[in-house]
Structure formats: structure tokens, C-alpha cells
Amino acid sequence: xxxxxxxxxxxxxxxxxxxxxxxxxxxxxxxxxxxxxxxxxxxxxxxxxxxxxxxxxxxxxxxxxxxxxxxxxxxxxxxxxxxxxxxxxxxxxxxxxxxxxxxxxxxxxxxxxxxxxxxxxxxxxxxxxxxxxxxxxxxxxxxxxxxxxxxxxxxxxxxxxxxxxxxxxxxxxxxxxxxxxxxxxxxxxxxxxxxxxxxxxxxxxxxxxxxxxxxxxxxxxxxxxxxxxxxxxxxxxxxxxxxxxxxxxxxxxxxxxxxxxxxxxx
Numbered sequence: 001x002x003x004x005x006x007x008x009x010x011x012x013x014x015x016x017x018x019x020x021x022x023x024x025x026x027x028x029x030x031x032x033x034x035x036x037x038x039x040x041x042x043x044x045x046x047x048x049x050x051x052x053x054x055x056x057x058x059x060x061x062x063x064x065x066x067x068x069x070x071x072x073x074x075x076x077x078x079x080x081x082x083x084x085x086x087x088x089x090x091x092x093x094x095x096x097x098x099x100x101x102x103x104x105x106x107x108x109x110x111x112x113x114x115x116x117x118x119x120x121x122x123x124x125x126x127x128x129x130x131x132x133x134x135x136x137x138x139x140x141x142x143x144x145x146x147x148x149x150x151x152x153x154x155x156x157x158x159x160x161x162x163x164x165x166x167x168x169x170x171x172x173x174x175x176x177x178x179x180x181x182x183x184x185x186x187x188x189x190x191x192x193x194x195x196x197x198x199x200x201x202x203x204x205x206x207x208x209x210x211x212x213x214x215x216x217x218x219x220x221x222x223x224x225x226x227x228x229x230x231x232x233x234x235x236x237x238x239x240x241x242x243x244x245x246x247x248x249x250x251x252x253x254x255x256x257x258x259x260x261x262x263x264x265x266x
Contacts, residue, residue: 004044007031009062011042011051019065034060034068043084048105050089052079057091059105074100074108083124088146090129092119097131099146112147125166128152128188132161138171140188153189157181158196167211170194170233174206180218182234195234208252215239219252 001010006023021029041052047063057079059072074089076098082091087103088111098113118133127144136157142150158181163174169186179198185191208219216228216236224243228236 002042002044002049004062007065009042009044009049011049017042017049017051017060017062017068019062019068032066032068041079041081043082045084048102050082050084050102052082052091054078056093057082057089057100057108059102059108061105072102072104072106072108074110080120081122083122083129085124088143090122090124090143092116092122092131097122097129097141097149099143099149101146112149114141114149114151121161121164123164123166123171128185130164130166130171130185132157132164132173136160138173138183138185138191140185140191142188153187153191155183155191155193157183158193162205162207163209165209165211165216167230168233172209172211172216172236174209174218180206180209180216180228180236182236184234195236197228197236197238210252210254212254217252217254225252 001008008020008022010018016033016035018033019031021031043050049060049062051058056073056075058070061069061071076093078094080092080094082089087101089100089102091098091100096113097116097119099111100108101111102108118135119131121132123130127142129141129143131139137154138157139154140152142152157173159175161173161175165172171183171185173181175181180196182195183191184194206218206220210217214230216230218226224241226238227240229239230236
């Protein structure tokens with residue numbers, strides 16, 4: 001799912017793209033549904049939704065809210081994860097880290113790439129892309145020139161991260177076994193493990209991380225939502241939590257530096 005103004009776009013993974021009006025968070029309203037967006041991951045930029053699946057990256061025009069139209073597709077081996085910033089999509093396809101020019105959404109085209117056989121998550125902040133993967137590493141890529149991405153520093157992680165967020169010179173990695181790991185990326189050539197947060201004992205895998213202001217919002221597979229204070233980024237401290245029967249957090253999206261409500265896919 002992805003937030004776009006007062007709307008939220010949700011891909012259900014079985015071929016449907018749903019658009020909800022959440023201007024009143026207590027009463028979300030379904031605006032429209034279409035089979036255009038077959039994706040397990042989704043991002044929204046301006047009037048377009050980007051859906052990733054095993055066929056590649058699909059671009060859907062959502063400007064006409066009740067009549068979505070799939071207008072462009074970039075085909076690759078399997079889009080595992082991606083991020084969209086400005087006119088570029090940064091895509092992990094299982095074997096490569098690819099940079100796709102989406103300035104013409106009807107004709108997306110690859111402009112560059114790097115071999116990366118084990119990446120599973122990607123986040124982009126400023127001139128850098130951050131990749132995590134099955135080898136238990138965090139890799140920093142200089143993407144200031146999208147036509148010529150350059151690998152910079154990397155560091156080992158304590159386990160295999162399942163989620164990733166970047167904020168204020170730190171990478172926050174959610175993991176199945178070690179809670180929330182914090183990597184200092186202020187020097188992109190020399191990232192290093194700086195701290196973290198871990199429930200004792202670890203109750204559940206962390207599957208979603210979103211940062212807003214001085215707080216991290218973390219969803220666990222069956223352990224609900226935890227709110228962490230990041231005043232000291234190296235020592236996140238839990239300040240609140242929410243759990244309910246059958247609460248299996250899959251994804252989380254936070255809007256605003258002081259959000260009054262959270263959107264969680266369960």
C-alpha cells in the first residue's frame with residue numbers, strides 16, 4: 001500500500017488495485033477498484049501507481065480514480081522490491097539493481113544497473129541507494145548520476161533484514177531474529193553497526209518499519225505495533241505499543257512528522 005495525499009492505494013496481490021479516501025481516518029471510503037494493478041509491492045508518485053510483481057514493474061494511471069488504466073510496463077526477471085524517486089525507479093530483480101527512467105510512464109526504460117544477486121530490500125535517500133539482502137549486508141550505492149551508479153561502503157548485519165528505512169544518517173533494519181538494527185550511514189563509504197532495539201526475548205519478526213520525526217513505527221508478524229523513540233538513534237526506546245486479536249501487521253505507512261493516525265495493512 002502507499003499514501004497519496006488524502007488517498008491510499010492498495011494492491012491486494014491477486015490482481016486488484018483499490019483506492020480509498022482516508023480524509024476521515026475513522027471512516028475510510030472505497031473510491032474504486034480495478035484489475036490493472038497486479039503487484040505485491042506498490043508505490044505512488046503524483047498520478048501514477050507503480051506495482052511490482054514477477055513480471056516486472058507496471059505503471060498505472062490513477063488520475064481518474066474510478067477508471068484506473070495500466071499504461072506502461074518494464075519487464076524483467078522478477079521485481080522483488082523497488083523505490084520511486086522523481087523520474088527514476090530503483091528496482092531489485094533478484095539478480096540486478098536496476099535504475100529505470102519513468103519520466104515517460106508509457107515507455108519506462110532501463111538506464112543503468114549493477115549486479116547484485118542477493119539484494120531483497122532497497123531504500124533511496126538523497127544521492128544514495130541502500131540495499132540489504134540474503135548475505136546479511138547493507139550496501140550503499142551512489143546514485144547521484146543515475147546513468148553511472150557506484151558502489152560505496154558496506155557492512156555486515158546481524159541477521160537477514162526483512163525491512164528497511166533511512167532517516168537522519170541512520171539505516172533502520174527490521175529483522176526476524178534481532179529486532180531493529182541501527183546502522184550509521186553518515187559516512188557512506190564506511191557504514192557501521194551503531195545500536196538497535198530488541199525485545200527480550202524476541203517475540204516476533206519485524207516485518208514493517210516507518211520513520212516519522214523522532215519516532216519509528218514497527219509492525220511485527222503477530223506482535224502488533226510498537227512505537228520507538230529515536231531521540232538517541234543508537235538506542236531506540238519503546239514508548240508505546242498496540243496489539244489486538246488476529247493483528248498480523250504486514251506493512252505500515254506513516255504521514256506527517258506528528259501523525260495522528262497510522263495506516264497498517266493486516
